[in-house]
Amino acid sequence: MAKVQVKIPTFKLKSGEEIPAVGFGTWLGLDEKLEFKIKDAPKMLEAVMYAIDVGYRHIDTAHLYRVEPEVGYAVRKKIEEGVVKREDLFITTKVWQHNHKPEDVEASVRASLKRMGLQYLDQVLIHWPMAISEEGVDEKIDYLETYRGLEAVLKKGLTRYIGVSNFNLDQMKRLLANCSVKPTSNQIQVNLNLLEDDLVKYCQENDVLVVSYTSFGSMISSRTSPGTPEPRWDSPIMHEMSKKYGKTASQIALRFLYQRGIATIPKSLTPSRIIENASIFDFNIDEADIATLEKFNCGYRTECPVFFQNYTHYPFDKVENININEVPISLRKWKNGANLDIE
Known part of the structure; x- marks a missing residue:
């Protein structure tokens, strides 16, 4: 039986770049011991191939994710x-x-x-503005120097575009004032709890696409705790909107971001959810409901890596009066692929 097909529009920047509005994320995450969930790599491989089969054209990965070999295999196989x-x-x-x-x-x-x-790659990003050695030492390298390294890679034709991730407003202003090639995008955590209005506005005014990760915020049940702000996965407001639009709460969250001009890279290993996440282009959230959703904005950061916060160029507000553990070994040293045997 033929697979359902999704048609994903693109965001077109003034400089001519076209980037799919919804991409496929490949971050598998860390478990409760802060160890990488590499056991799910074979499922990720199948999910990437399925996503390409049904119409996804943007695949988002990273050196950190360990799954570049699987992503590459899926891409080559589908070609x-x-x-x-x-x-x-x-x-x-x-x-x-x-x-x-x-x-x-x-x-x-x-x-x-x-x-x-x-x-070649289509886009390479600086994952974080901080420079941390494999031993956990603060290398204090200016992210402008790192970005110049990206500009050199661009000039050599190894990638078509370059950009950044997790850069705050001040860092973006400094980067744009000192770069030779403007970043195509800034990939940041943005969702209903964390609208990042000033940063999003600045990027969009300067032709830098905002790409959202953790787009569902705390709406995923595994991220919900007694102190988690609304909207949670069982939010009455989201339930009512789901009935009104005939869409899931997750689709409403993604559509909200799309209507703000923000691309998303949701991740799922489940075929039905892969289809669902890209099926957001056949409805519009009306202005009254947009205003209701905007009220969820409270500055809550679902993913907050406090173990980074004492390093130079950490981009977020520091959390006071907490014990800061060292950066997990899983974020410092690893090998790649499902068997963790690839350099």
């Missing part, structure tokens, strides 16, 4: 099968914190290309 051509796809990866020296940026990008078996 071999004739499902897509390489130029149909927009593949993003990211440079991790221990590769922030300009010369290390190129080495990181070349390693990502090797792991994926690709000739």
Whole structure:
């Protein structure tokens, strides 16, 4: 039986770039012991292939995610099968914190290309503005230097576009005042609890696409605790809107971001959810409901990596009066692929 197909529109920037409004995220996450969930890598491989089959064209990954080999295999297989051509796809990866020296940026990008078996990437991002060694030492490398490394990689044709992730407003202003090539996008945590209005406005006024991660915020039941703000997965307001529009709460959250001009990269290993996440382009949330949803904005950060907060260039407000643990080993040293045997 033929798979359901989704048609995902693109955001077009003034500079000519076209980026799919919904991409497929490949972050598997950490468990309660802060160890990477690599056991789900085979499922991720199948999910990426399914996503390409049904119409996804933006695949978002990163060196940190460990799954670049799986992503590359899925992409090459679908090209071999004739499902897509390489130029149909927009593949993003990211440079991790221990590769922030300009010369290390190129080495990181070349390693990502090797792991994926690709000739070029569509976009490479600085994953975080902080530079942290594999031993957890604050290297204090200026992110402007790291970005110059990205500009050099761009000039060599290893990627079509470059950008950043987790950069705050002040960092974006400083970057745009000192770069030779404007970043295509800034990938940040933004959702109903965390609208980031000033940062989003600045990026959009300067032709930088905002790409949302953690787009569902605390609406996922596993992220809900007694102190978690609304909307949670069982929110009465979201339930009523779901009935009104004939859509799930998750679809409403993604559509809300799309109507703000924000791209999203939701992740799922479940075929029905993969279809659901891209089926948001056949309805509009009306102005009154937009205003209701905006009231959920409370500055709550669902994912808050406080173990980074004492490092130079940490982009978020610091959390006071808490014990700061060292950066987990899972975010400092690893190998890639399902068997963790690929450099």
